[in-house]
Amino acid sequence: MNRLMRISYLPLADAGLLFVASAKGFDREEGLIFELRPEASWANLRDKLALGICDAAHMLAPAVVASALGLEGFHAPMIGAVALGLDGNALSLSPGLSADLHARIDGDAADPAATARAFGEIVAERAALNLPPLRLAHVFPFSSHHYQLRLWLKAGKIDPGAVRLMVTPPPLMEASMAGNYIDGFCVGEPWSILAQQAGVAEILHPCRVLAQNCPEKVLAFPRDAALAEPELPRAAARAVRRAALWGESAENRGEFCAIVAENLKFGVGAAMVSRALGWSGQGASWLRLDAEATALDGSQALFVYALMAAAGQTGASREQAALAREAFWSPGGMAPTPSLPILAAAPFDPGHWRETLAALNARPSD
Amino acid sequence: MPDDKTLRIVIVDQNPLRTAILRDGLREGGPVQVIVVDTFLDLEQRLRALDADIVLIDLENPNRDVLEQMISASGAETRPVAMFADASDAAMINAAIDAGVSAYVVDGLKKERVKNIVDLTVSRFNAFARLREELAAAQCQLADRKAIDQAKGLVMKSKTISEEQAYAMMRKVAINEGKRIAEIARSILTAAEFLR
Structure with a gap:
């Protein structure tokens, strides 16, 4: 039996x-x-x-x-x-933020340190203009998604307190992006590809470049x-x-x-x-x-x-x-x-x- | 103590009927202010603005994980929210999860008051589930009766027998095959459709 x-x-x-x-x-x-x-x-x-x-x-x-x-x-x-x-997660940004970031990259766009430095510039400029912090979504307080966002911020020497790290359930990432409730997110498949196909987000990095073989x-x-x-x-x-x-x-x-x-x-x-x-x-x-x-x-x-x-x-x-x-x-x-x-x-x-x-x-x- | 004032209860649920049933119940139970959030997006900001004492959320809502984040990150500007995780609450939590609802409560509320509200929520969620089951059963019965009547008509016509005889034949087949008459009726209708 x-x-x-x-x-x-x-x-x-x-x-x-x-x-x-x-x-x-x-x-x-x-x-x-x-x-x-x-x-x-x-x-x-x-x-x-x-x-x-x-x-x-x-x-x-x-x-x-x-x-x-x-x-x-x-x-x-x-x-x-x-x-x-x-592995399996990817980091995506809104199309507008992605374009801004790519215009500032000094180095290889596939290198997370280079993209994070460019992101750091944007974060600093927004702070100087008194704009609200950028919102990066992950899926749960205890998740590799959360830690991968932090690894990326660290690669650009960005204080995690300078952005808003928040939770958005994966099925809501696309709509939250479209509704401008978040500026970027880290999520597992199929949600990164679906959001990119819907045109509301662009994949910046697979998280493998931040931590490979991540449980x-x-x-x-x-x-x-x-x-x-x-x-x-x-x-x-x-x-x-x-x-x-x-x-x-x-x-x-x-x-x-x-x-x-x-x-x-x-x-x-x-x-x-x-x-x-x-x-x-x-x-x-x-x-x-x-x-x-x-x-x-x-x-x-x-x-x-x-x-x-x-x-x-x-x-x-x-x-x-x-x-x-x-x-x-x-x-x-x-x-x-x-x-x-x-x-x-x-x-x-x-x-x-x-x-x-x-x-x-x-x-x-x- | 917030117990002496009117409690602010937020219901996060997209089902209007269930929400109405629960809201009525909560109002009967004592002085409360009930606010319903029926949208999925931007829940964290909405909840912070609402300053709830208790948040009730149905388990089919993926936004439960947003509440988990709000618990874990209760910083200076955020309101401390805690789900009752006390071992003595196990039975209450079990009943709630079983009924399909979860509750998040700010620290410092009197335990009996929370328990009353959660018990009431559980009973209303269960009442709603029963209502839904009854409705589904009634719809199913209606569909069964319609299928049986149609099949009976077909049998009467093709065999030129009376209604009672047609029904008796179908009943006999159902008993022999260990099936319900409605199932036999649907087989007859499918076959008739096929051979038309």
């Missing part, structure tokens, strides 16, 4: 491996039946997981680490059992439930990894993209998914859903923790670092070592997380 696993998700391209695992029966091969349920917000996913309304959830990697540190919701710790991909979403379980039946998260992790392996074969790619697009709706076509994955021949991938990108371990949680501390959301201590590490389970046995996150051309060294934090301008407290 296969075991039913109720999995809640947000309709985003990086829920794709869950769609593929279910459509191609990898869940059943691991003794599970995925029942996939769309949700409207990260807060809903977190709460429904904590209250047992679902068994597992597509979850922001930083939200899982935050729950382990007791910073989130009802203090119901989650664990990440497998990564649902790496993005994980499949999360309540920690207590995972400890009580550890074979369940591990079986789900194997099903996800098998979906990714299946997608790696060139002959399956068309079907892979079609399954993801069909589950996303919103008028997303397979070609759009293919483009984000770098399979279309139009530029490099900015979303990774390959098997290696499903590997997870404590070093990635530590990286997320460093970004979180750099954003001032928590202090920096040895105890918290240890708690963070335990929030990400290694799938055990079959998955490869995770691709290490890369910041400013240097791979993250888990043994020296304090140096990373110091480089991001936060002072460790012990």
Whole structure:
């Protein structure tokens, strides 16, 4: 008898491996039946997981680490059992702001330091004219989107307090841009491409140029439930990894993209998914859903923790670092070592997380 | 204490019927000022301008994450907003999430008063869900009856039998196949359409 696993998700391209695992029966091969349920917000996913309304959830990697540190919701710790991909976000600006910025770039427009310096000029000019601060949207307080915006600002030596960092739900980015409620945003697929196609935003950078191999979403379980039946998260992790392996074969790619697009709706076509994955021949991938990108371990949680501390959301201590590490389970046995996150051309060294934090301008407290 | 004054309750919901049901309930429960926000965009600025004591938001609204941001960033110029995250509130939170609503409350409100409002919200959300189910069931029944009447007419005509005989035949098939009469009626209608 296969075991039913109720999995809640947000309709985003990086829920794709869950769609593929279910459509191609990898869940059943691991003794599970995925029942996939769309949700409207990260807060809903977190709460429904904590209250047992679902068994597992597509979850922001930083939200899982935050729950382990007791910073989130009802203090119901989650664990990440497998990564649902790496990277995938992009930074976009309004067409007007983008044109202004490009006119000021001194250097390579693909270099985030060059674009951030140009952005810094605009921010300073607006402040001198007493204009309201520019509004940059991300998706949740504990999200890589939030931290990536901060990394970009840092690359231009811009004080985060000089702009307004705010939350706008991904399905509302396009309308918020069109209504002039935000000036730029960082969001995952398919929303960057959809907003650009609608003509309300221009993609400035895929976030891979700010932090490569950034842990993005994980499949999360309540920690207590995972400890009580550890074979369940591990079986789900194997099903996800098998979906990714299946997608790696060139002959399956068309079907892979079609399954993801069909589950996303919103008028997303397979070609759009293919483009984000770098399979279309139009530029490099900015979303990774390959098997290696499903590997997870404590070093990635530590990286997320460093970004979180750099954003001032928590202090920096040895105890918290240890708690963070335990929030990400290694799938055990079959998955490869995770691709290490890369910041400013240097791979993250888990043994020296304090140096990373110091480089991001936060002072460790012990 | 803000408990002694009229509470400002903001309902963030795009369903006008549900909002009306909830607003009436809240007004019956005591002195409150109810403000409805039925647009999706620019929620943070709107809420700051409204200076709410309690925000009630339906779970289908993606803007819940905006409220999460407002909780986490309660700086000097922002009003502290906290969702009751106390372990003793677990049952109340569970009932609310189950009913499809979430509540965000400023610090310092009396717990009983908050609990009364949340309980009332949960009961009105559940009442609305029942109303919707009943409506859907009634519509379904009506459609079933229409299909059965049409199929009965077809059977009567093609077999030149009485209405009672036609109904008895359909009923027998339904029992034998373990299906509802309405399903058999729809199969007859589909087949007839096909063979026309």
